Each structure stands twice: as structure tokens, then as C-alpha cells.
Amino acid sequence: MMLVKKESCIGCGICVKDCFPQDIEIIEGKAEIHNVTCMNCGHCIAVCPRNAVISDKLDMNMVKEYNQEEFSLDADHLLNFIKFRRTVRQFKAKEVPQDLILKIIEAGRFTQTGSNSQNVAYTVVEKELNKLKELTYVSLKDIGETMLRDPKMAGSPVLRYAGMWVRMLEDYHRDPKKNDRLFFNAPTVIVISAASVVDATLAASNMELMTNALGLGTFFSGFFVRAAQNNPELQQLLEIKEGHQISLCMIIGYPAVTYYRTVPRKEADISWK
Numbered sequence: 001m002m003l004v005k006k007e008s009c010i011g012c013g014i015c016v017k018d019c020f021p022q023d024i025e026i027i028e029g030k031a032e033i034h035n036v037t038c039m040n041c042g043h044c045i046a047v048c049p050r051n052a053v054i055s056d057k058l059d060m061n062m063v064k065e066y067n068q069e070e071f072s073l074d075a076d077h078l079l080n081f082i083k084f085r086r087t088v089r090q091f092k093a094k095e096v097p098q099d100l101i102l103k104i105i106e107a108g109r110f111t112q113t114g115s116n117s118q119n120v121a122y123t124v125v126e127k128e129l130n131k132l133k134e135l136t137y138v139s140l141k142d143i144g145e146t147m148l149r150d151p152k153m154a155g156s157p158v159l160r161y162a163g164m165w166v167r168m169l170e171d172y173h174r175d176p177k178k179n180d181r182l183f184f185n186a187p188t189v190i191v192i193s194a195a196s197v198v199d200a201t202l203a204a205s206n207m208e209l210m211t212n213a214l215g216l217g218t219f220f221s222g223f224f225v226r227a228a229q230n231n232p233e234l235q236q237l238l239e240i241k242e243g244h245q246i247s248l249c250m251i252i253g254y255p256a257v258t259y260y261r262t263v264p265r266k267e268a269d270i271s272w273k
């Protein structure tokens with residue numbers, strides 16, 4: 001529940017104006033939060049000039065007062081950071097410390113979710129990575145073989161992957177270090193699952209930025225998601241929650257590659273109406 005500290009509230013109504021679900025009223029000069037339509041988004045906490053709103057459900061110790069020095073980001077600097085970001089597929093044989101992994105997940109946790117559902121889950125795979133790899137390679141081989149047998153797939157551009165997936169398992173078994181074309185010998189995998197793929201994707205995007213800010217490298221494995229989505233063994237290993245779907249997979253480690261510049265991109269497809 002959201003609660004108003006009546007002694008601090010001055011009844012200014014700023015929280016009423018900013019409350020999207022219209023759950024707050026000024027009664028006898030004080031804000032009253034009904035907690036009926038409230039979605040615990042915390043706007044009333046953030047917007048109150050008197051810091052008069054608290055949540056009795058969430059830890060208020062994580063709330064930080066704004067200060068420009070720590071909270072602002074130069075726009076051009078941010079854009080350069082986004083432009084310089086690269087998919088990293090070469091990793092050092094070096095573990096990622098747990099505090100860095102938690103910081104990456106923190107960037108996901110504080111990302112917005114539809115209706116403030118905060119229903120995104122993160123599975124970090126390190127100890128069971130070899131098991132995960134084996135199941136993934138086998139799953140993709142099966143998917144590839146099924147696609148190659150399917151006459152309806154004839155001419156599909158996806159078929160170029162099918163042949164590759166079939167070969168990958170054999171190559172991996174022959175030399176797992178040299179031929180790890182799915183995980184590239186990275187030490188850490190984070191699988192992001194959610195009821196909403198959009199929520200998971202937004203979280204993942206911020207997590208990727210944080211990964212780079214920490215001096216780590218990452219890539220999103222669409223191949224892994226394809227392998228895991230309808231695979232009960234992988235779902236079981238990852239303990240995916242009821243109602244959640246595996247949405248993204250981040251492969252993370254210390255980069256063993258240096259990029260010197262940004263890359264060109266297609267013009268943005270914009271229409272002004």
C-alpha cells in the first residue's frame with residue numbers, strides 16, 4: 001500500500017495530478033491514497049516535494065534523492081555510447097564477478113513494465129552452463145532437421161540456418177572450445193523471461209547498456225531463444241515460471257576484442273505527419 005505521512009503532507013495536490021490511475025484525492029487539506037486503482041508505480045513517492053509518501057510493501061531504503069551530479073547524463077555522450085556498443089562474440093577465459101551480474105540485473109529491475117507489473121525474471125547460468133549448451137545444441141539440431149524435412153519450408157530464407165544448426169552439434173562435440181558457435185566460450189548466460197516479451201525486451205536493452213558500462217561484453221542469442229522456447233528440458237533446467245516465456249538470452253563475459261570506431265547504419269525510416 002502507498003501511505004501518506006499526514007504530518008508531512010501540505011495538500012499541494014501535485015501527487016493527485018501525476019497519479020495516472022487517479023487513486024489520490026485531497027481530503028481536508030491532505031492527500032488520501034485509496035489504494036484501489038493504485039499500481040504501485042511510485043510516482044506519488046517521486047513527485048512529492050515534501051517526501052510525504054511511503055510504501056509499506058517495498059523497501060524505502062532503495063529510494064534515492066535526486067542530485068544532478070549523480071543523475072544526469074550528457075545527451076551526446078549517451079548517443080556515442082549507444083553508437084559504439086557492439087555485439088561481442090569473443091570472450092576472455094575470465095569469470096564475471098557476482099556483484100557485476102547483480103548490477104546488470106539491477107538495470108533490468110528498474111526498467112519500466114506495462115501496468116508496472118514488474119513481472120520479469122532472470123536466470124543466471126554459470127555452474128550448469130555445459131548442460132545448457134548441450135541441450136541447446138541438440139534442440140537446434142532437431143529444429144534444423146525438422147525444417148529441412150518440411151516441404152513447406154522450401155525456399156524460406158530461414159533454411160540457411162537449418163543446415164548450420166544441424167552441423168553445429170557435431171562440430172561442438174568434436175571440439176567444444178573451438179566450435180562453440182552458440183555461446184562463444186562466455187562464462188555467464190542470463191535468460192530473461194516474462195509474461196510480456198515487451199517488458200523483457202525493454203529490461204534487456206538497459207541491461208545491455210549496463211553490461212557495456214561495466215566494461216563487459218555481451219550479445220543477445222536469438223538462436224538460444226529459438227532452441228529453448230518449446231523445449232521442456234531447457235525450460236525445466238531454467239525453472240521458467242508458469243505463464244512466463246523465454247524472451248531473451250544474454251551471453252556475457254569480458255571482451256577479447258577491441259573496436260576502434262562506430263559502424264554506419266541505414267537511414268532512419270521516419271515519416272512526419
Ligand SMILES: Cc1cc2nc3c(=O)[nH]c(=O)nc-3n(C[C@H](O)[C@H](O)[C@H](O)COP(=O)(O)O)c2cc1C
Nearest residue numbers: 085086087088089181182219220221222223224263
Ligand atoms: C534479437 C536479437 C537476436 C540475436 N541473435 C543472435 C544470435 O543468435 N547469435 C549471434 O551471434 N548474434 C545474435 N544477435 C546479434 C546481431 O547479429 C547483431 O546485433 C547485429 O549483427 C548488429 O551488430 P551490432 O550489435 O554489433 O551492432 C542478435 C541480436 C538481436 C537484437
